[in-house]
Amino acid sequence: MHYSWDVDRAEGHIDKLCDSVKDVEIVPYTREMSLGNIPVNKAYEMDAVHIYVDILNLEDLLTKDGNENETSHKRAIRFFDSHFRTIRYILDESESLFVDFHNQRLHAVVTKPYDNEKKRLDRAVALSDLIIDAVAQQKKDSNDSYIDAATIRVGIDSGIALAVNNGRAKNKEPLFLGNPANHAAKHAAGDKKGIYLTTNARDVLELSKVAADKTKTSALTSDEIKLSVDRTTLPNGLSLESVNKNAPEPKLLKDFQFSRAASPLEDFDFNKYYYKTAKRQELVSLYADIDGFTNYVNVNIGSEQGKKNIVRCLHVIRSEMDDCINTDFKGKRVRFIGDCMHAIICEGSNKYTDRLKTVEVGTEASGGIRSSFNLSLEKLNDRFGIQTDDLGLAIGYELGDVSNLRVGQEGVDNSTRFSLGISTIASEKEQMQCEHETETRIGKTAFGVLEGSKYEDLFSDRSATDITFERIEEVDNEAIEEDTAKNESSMYDDISYSVPTPSDEELISSRPAFKPHAQFK
Template sequence: MSKNWNHDRAAEHIDKKIADVKDVTIKDYTRDMSLESIPTNVAYRVDGVHLYADILNLDDMLNITNVEGVDCHKRTLRFLDQHYRAVKRILDKVDARRVDFHSQRLHSLFTKPYNSETSAETKRIQRAVATAQLIIDVLAETGDDDGQIPAAKVRIGIDSGRALAVNNGRNGYREPLFLGDPANHAAKLASKHNVKGIYLTNAARKAIGLAEKESPEKSALSADEIHACQEAAKLDVTADEVIKDWRDDLEKNPIGGYQFTRQTPPLRDMDISALTPANSKRQEMISLYADIDGFTAYVAAHIDDNAEDVVRTLHVLRAELERVVTSDFQGRRVRFIGDCVHGLYCDGTAQTTDEEKSISESTRLAGALRSSFNLGMERLRSKGYKTGDLGLAIGFDLGIIAVTRLGKKGDRIRCAIGRKVLESENRQCACSGTETAIGQAAYDAGSDAIKKLFGKNRRVANMDYVEATEALADKGDESAKQARAEAYAGAPAIIRADIRDVRPHANIAVN
């Protein structure tokens, strides 16, 4: 049997998820509330400061050799592991919260002192700036003594404001997810730039008495401005203390030697929660990112007067996207990153990856994601819920990917790295909410039907499941032909003709 998407199956799941969030409760976050294991139908409005720290030289580590070999991945994972442990120690010391650590990107939150008063916000921002400088100072000293692991080059973005905290994760991997402008703006300040430093949005600058800037992403805080925040925050920890504790911790809990085995497809069977450095996975896979386009603006428009529909929309869409990846196509969801899902896919055997088939099936998976997204939006609207003007941007590529968990026992986080992990995210970021993009490596290794479908710019608009399957099957793609044959098997000829005649033809290669 081929992997496939089915309208009725998707509709049943979507309706079930809509029922889960029929009654949603929105609460203002206060000091006695826990952000752990937030119920599906509950969200908190949280006043806080969001800090994103991007490690700028992860690309350098992944490209340290011409070939993306085992040693390259081992060094990169050690690089991330060492820096994750150091930053986690800092956040614990300053009473901040790690929200997420996704490859090169850390997201943390400052909620103390609690309340939304101006003076409390000022103190939170000053504390975040002082912590940002502490992170920079510590990571500058946490390279390997043998020179194989360099110190991290860090860029930090900070914003302040109200966000919506909801549950993020499934099956024992639950943590809060923060939706809204402050998290998004801080992330944008930190990412997609290559100059080190600490950068504040104009809202955060204004809150601590600094002049607004026409281009805050180009205006790093000066040494004097950072020092003023350090003096006001009076953090009860120094870089030297953190580094000493970090080195002591490494001696007691050394980073294990990374050992890789292959995961026999389907990847859905990969138990990421059981992975350790000595039990990591590595092979040729598809990395796919699917991001709900326009979601931040949608949250900002509804966070005060209709946050309930935000919770409903996110829960329904994200649960359905995960189901398509893991159930319909038997891939593996790595993690949710805000309103984006990162998944992995692979066809083949325990010894080899069938690259051409993996690419074809991932293309149909991308189409299935769009079909489910469109159906989810339709059924939410039919219930009278406000869903805004949302889209789905999808990017994927083929490459050698390592999957493991970082950190020490009892505090491990999942991680998937590889050059094509970064490239698949870049391809997704370049898409609008109607587009799907394929990376160069996957395009080159794909069938002639794949090249025809995506065109010379490797991007296609409005490609849903039927369109992807039919377009590939019509060009002789074996995976798509099998899926089409199974879908039509047993159906009367007139129905088969009707399906082909009414299938969408909005598929447009973006050339």
């Protein structure tokens, strides 16, 4: 075992987290309120439109010409940097709220006009249409090097959600809890481009009826999009022409340089690493998602006490998972994506990754995170009487080359953290394939590295049930006992008890000389 889950640290930390949300305040969202400064024990109730944008051609960019390598990563990051700057410009000029951009997925919120939901939805559709047009153009930098166009899918929903902000002291992130954000994200998930609205959003805009189970496969028609565009006047004269003219210039391919970060990654600071100082190395990407939390929110968001318990639950669980991965297992949280945590783990030297140790630590960390999660649920129930029987944790992790940096304007709030590689996509897919609330899944490459390791037998078909750190300790102790037994056995096996067989000559020469008996003399 390389690291250990510290139950005393976990208990002390969870107790402090519970203390920080003993008194929770739910207040209405007011105009022009910053989402970055929300205290952990406060939530803002916001009626707004949520937009999720998914870039569909990410994986193709990472393996351009069939290979994932340093050059393909540079091209993919430049692609994201260019399109991120364009989208961020559109959101800022349209007075919309940028929430998050995690690899291929962007989340934004339209709050204006405050008093008219239909006009907000029209603006969201018009903005989505503008974003699609702006990033669909193949760009050319000053070196005549082309930047690929982005193929995107947009999901939109409208309604009331709770805005919160939590995380470690210097790395807090806003989050929206409630149906609008969840449903918009689900409508953005798919492999077909276009703009997809929920039944609720379609009804507000008085569009043709679509069965509830068909909205994720029924993109807005060009005529439906045109209706919203014609009814909308975007702020600041925003148009495709103004975006092409005024959006920030893309970086050149030569602007991106990679080096290796020191291992382990507990002190990795994304704020220090931009284009020329980006970090790239083989590591474990891990996703841990609170299973059942969406339904928990739906059940509890209807009452004042329920809303407060939602805030308490999320703050305690997310913050403890973050502290566990960083303090106990020397990993680094990349970011929270809703109720899911993305983290990275790397063991080795300044020159190479110790692949087996990295995957073993990833396995140990998955057990530690689950133990922290279980302890958090117990504490939430003891302190606040919160019933969390339907909550679980789905974990997926994979090994591969990952680039870590920030993109956007350096040193300001409109930059965002990126942790990019095929393994980050694969680890998220493994997490999403978990079929029950206690499942952990390991990727193909990572599992191949574990072959012959003491942790290999934890998994059946790369899946395991209820891997807590207690289970990790059991496996480790069993391996120690087995090694001890083998060593003791081999010690006795080395002692030789064999007796050499004498040759015929030796036998003859060793016989006593023949003496006739007296009676024969």
